[in-house]
Amino acid sequence: MTASGLRAVIFDVDGTLAETERDGHRRAFNRAFRDHGLPYEWGVPEYGRLLAVTGGRRRLAGYLAGQGVPDSEPLARELHRTKTAHYTAWLHDGPLLARPGVPELLAELHERGVPVAVATTGRRAWVTVLLARLFGDVTFAAVITGDDVSRLKPDPEVYQLALHELGIGARDAVAVEDSPPGLAAATAAGLCCLVVTSAYHRHLPFPGAAAVVPGYQRGDMVDSDGPLAAGVTVDALRRLHSAAYSR
Template identity: 40%
Template sequence: MASTVISSSSPSTSTALYFQNKATPFSRIASASPSTSFLGATLKSVACKNKGRFVHSKISKGNDVRCSVDSVVPKALLFDCDGVLVDTEKDGHRVSFNDTFTEKELGVTWDVDLYGELLKIGGGKERMTAYFNKVGWPDKAPKSEDERKEFIAGLHKRKTELFMALIEKKLLPLRPGVAKLIDQAFAKGVNVAVCSTSNEKAVSAIVSNLLVPERAEKIQIFAGDVVPRKKPDPAIYLLAASTLGVEPSSCVVVEDSAIGLAAAKAAGMKCIVTKSGYTADEDFLNADAVFDCIGDPPEERFDLAFCGSLLEKQYIS
């Protein structure tokens, strides 16, 4: 029988199981009962606690479940920014793009549904370029390719300024569990970085304003045009691993989108997806785990111990 990888959600929520074998991709069995039968083995429990610490289950022969203290932690915890740290897209970036288009009198408005489609393109400058290439460039746009690049760069610069003003006013909150997970990582000496296709200034504004200076000064940021190819290309995650001096296989990524997941997996990293407003219906079959958020107690979905457990293969045979 093919080996099957099993990971579990935090014991504080209903159990979610993710299976993989050679014949099938990851699939999710949601809200599994305490005793679930799969491939002839009975999973009596997939998670438990030991003296306040989360531990993960190891399935052994004989249909029993053995729990052991999880001592493995990632060498680096890498977060996407938009949709992961903050659900910024609909009421942050989209609004700032539209305000920029209005200021420049371009006659362009991106509604909620259209922007959701445009998010499949990584990077704001790339997003605008693809949109104008498809529907036609505004009358005020220059004609030559080089001048259009400068035009797009100018629009994106202004959009970033407007977005940063929103962040500085703290109108968009951190998603549940983000600060908790980062603090757990720091307590264990785990490197923390933010890896985003968004403008570096915008990402820095989110980190410095919403994660407070004490956290922000410990977090490395890889963003914007720091790499020539953006997600789903793995370049930004490989750069982060190289800069931090860790192996990609020792990193755990938290993403919210299919293109971010593709980038993380192409880099050879474990990836947890926390769905956001625009990405809830995307295909996450290749993810190592999928949740609606990270979560704070008593609604915690997962913690650092769970991230570490993904680095250890757990088998049924």
């Protein structure tokens, strides 16, 4: 069975379009702890381990339960609201940059007539701010966030909804992710998935990925002679997509 052609590219946000976890989300969580008078602070390595749990509120609830906090869910909800406010403020005014090569890839996808979409389980309140600040001139054919789904990654619901909004099948698109839960969500939805590893996930295994690369640009492709050797381009994505369904 062959691929029907690349008709869309669906991107995750955190870590995929921009490196936001360490200096954005992590610091916002720590400010929320201080605002609520709590003695916790997530260091850089610890936060990397906590990212195994998707969804900030779920991450907080699990962490608080591990600290012996009884009935941690209500406190996790309060903390997450505070954290989201701090993170959204950082997205407006903080030192935020797209990952190198992403703006050029999005521009090329537009020029070549390939729709782009977003499938993230982050909150819409901050996702829209990030997209507007970094990619204000990009038209996204669909933006699916955690507000639109009942189950977070690694569940495939967010990708299934994105495909529905795009009006295409899983074999018509490529997903771009940076983490194991994101890869699991994409492949469970039937998508060919390119992993562009982010800072926290550089050395993790990614079974089932169509390809795993450390960045989007040609100079990132150390010792690579595959379809992405010249970087992540539209032609490279088409070749990767085609190869995924001819194996």
